Amino acid sequence: MEFQSKEDIEAPIAEVFGVVSDFELLERSALRRGIEVQRAGDIAHPENGLVWDFKFRFRGKARDIRLTLDSITPVTGLSLTGGGSGIDGRLNIELLALSPQRTRMSVRLKLSPTTLTGRLLVQSLKLARSNLTRRFKLRLAEYARVTEERLNRSA
Numbered sequence: 001m002e003f004q005s006k007e008d009i010e011a012p013i014a015e016v017f018g019v020v021s022d023f024e025l026l027e028r029s030a031l032r033r034g035i036e037v038q039r040a041g042d043i044a045h046p047e048n049g050l051v052w053d054f055k056f057r058f059r060g061k062a063r064d065i066r067l068t069l070d071s072i073t074p075v076t077g078l079s080l081t082g083g084g085s086g087i088d089g090r091l092n093i094e095l096l097a098l099s100p101q102r103t104r105m106s107v108r109l110k111l112s113p114t115t116l117t118g119r120l121l122v123q124s125l126k127l128a129r130s131n132l133t134r135r136f137k138l139r140l141a142e143y144a145r146v147t148e149e150r151l152n153r154s155a
Helices: 013-020 023-032 116-128 130-155
Strands: 002-007 036-040 051-058 061-073 078-082 087-099 100-115
Touching: 002 051, 002 130, 013 036, 013 087, 013 130, 023 036, 036 130, 087 116, 100 116, 100 130
Parallel strands: none
Antiparallel strands: 002 100, 036 051, 051 061, 061 078, 078 087, 087 100
């Protein structure tokens, strides 16, 4: 199962990358949502590999996910892989400079089941695909808007 979306942000690509790769900010955001986060690795040197363990409840069950930073390409994007609770996933974030002050952010999330339980979960997600796709695009649009506002305030 795959989700993808694109959003344009009125900010230079380097600044957008700085926000997208601000892992401490993302960790704090997860904590505010009630997700337990444990990080392993040096956040100052993410290219050496970072790993996060997340614990949260989804659909009434406790879920554990391990997320690994696969690759980070300064200014152009990053790639994360993860797995847990019977599902493996890959998240790719690509940045493209449309102009000196405009950046396109493309996000792609691919989920695949690894166990029977994971297959059942992915199948139930497929049944709600249109609603989930709409919510994915809305969340990305909101993230882009907040990123743009944040960068405009600091400028």
